[in-house]
Amino acid sequence: MSDQKTGSGRTKQPLRVAGRARKSSSAPGAGLSKDDSDAPHTLRSKAVSLRTARGRTTAQQRWLSRQLNDPYVQAAHKQGWRSRAAFKLIELDDRFHLIKPGMRVVDLGAAPGGWTQVIVKRGASRVVGVDLLPVDPVAGADVIEGDFTDPEMAGRLIGMLDGKADLVLSDMAPNTTGHSATDHIRIIGLAEEALHFAFDILAEGGGFVAKVFQGGAERAMLDTLKQAFSLVRHAKPPASRKDSSELYVVATGFRPDRLKKPE
Numbered sequence: 001m002s003d004q005k006t007g008s009g010r011t012k013q014p015l016r017v018a019g020r021a022r023k024s025s026s027a028p029g030a031g032l033s034k035d036d037s038d039a040p041h042t043l044r045s046k047a048v049s050l051r052t053a054r055g056r057t058t059a060q061q062r063w064l065s066r067q068l069n070d071p072y073v074q075a076a077h078k079q080g081w082r083s084r085a086a087f088k089l090i091e092l093d094d095r096f097h098l099i100k101p102g103m104r105v106v107d108l109g110a111a112p113g114g115w116t117q118v119i120v121k122r123g124a125s126r127v128v129g130v131d132l133l134p135v136d137p138v139a140g141a142d143v144i145e146g147d148f149t150d151p152e153m154a155g156r157l158i159g160m161l162d163g164k165a166d167l168v169l170s171d172m173a174p175n176t177t178g179h180s181a182t183d184h185i186r187i188i189g190l191a192e193e194a195l196h197f198a199f200d201i202l203a204e205g206g207g208f209v210a211k212v213f214q215g216g217a218e219r220a221m222l223d224t225l226k227q228a229f230s231l232v233r234h235a236k237p238p239a240s241r242k243d244s245s246e247l248y249v250v251a252t253g254f255r256p257d258r259l260k261k262p263e
């Protein structure tokens with residue numbers, strides 16, 4: 001990846017994690033995921049094991065070849081990010097100036113921890129997160145394993161944060177089914193849950209970012225966002241693959257007074 005000039009006085013190469021990237025918990029030993037969060041340093045060993053399988057070009061091999069030739073995967077490996085997804089947050093933050101030193105941030109769908117690394121590196125003072133998958137510890141953050149949609153999870157995260165949040169980020173993505181309408185509805189469902197959680201935990205003026213897929217069902221969520229935040233934008237960061245319908249909603253300036261009170 002080419003270096004990013006942030007426009008906010010930040011260094012061009014935003015993070016250099018000392019030493020080699022750690023083994024990621026989201027690098028599934030059993031099979032390959034299409035998920036682009038797959039930790040880059042595990043790919044070579046996957047390639048070796050796939051090469052031992054004789055014969056046809058499988059979808060896995062095509063996926064692996066794409067990963068190996070992806071400049072973001074290579075840059076993540078070199079710079080010590082746990083995922084290529086880290087660059088998406090870097091790009092979103094460079095553009096929208098979301099993370100400020102001393103902030104309290106919630107990271108939903110954190111594994112393997114690329115976004116968590118970025119949040120900590122950019123100066124957040126308190127970072128809590130959750131993922132279905134275990135996440136190797138990130139110094140300066142507390143990430144738990146669990147399902148965000150569990151009824152007790154929101155309360156657990158609120159307890160861990162011990163106060164209001166300045167920023168709620170959701171990079172959660174369900175496993176794709178291949179049926180785009182179904183995938184769209186599932187990811188919007190997760191984003192909506194994240195938004196309602198954000199309503200409970202965000203301080204006035206706070207921000208909310210969530211991954212969605214283009215497809216239409218996000219319109220209702222956008223209406224809610226526009227009501228509750230001063231500014232709502234869409235962004236597809238350059239690191240987001242062009243052939244993916246993924247994009248992010250970025251809402252800033254939370255206005256709790258504008259939320260409809262229950263009757």
Ligand SMILES: C[S@@+](CC[C@H](N)C(=O)[O-])C[C@H]1O[C@@H](n2cnc3c(N)ncnc32)[C@H](O)[C@@H]1O
Pocket residue numbers: 026035036037082083085086108109110111112113114115116130131132133146147148149171172173174175190
């Ligand atoms: C694209 S990955 C996140 C990548 C991460 N932001 C990073 O930079 O490393 C999406 C994650 O969402 C998680 N996820 C999906 N559904 C979830 C749920 N209901 N609760 C918690 N995590 C979930 C998946 O396990 C997956 O690790």
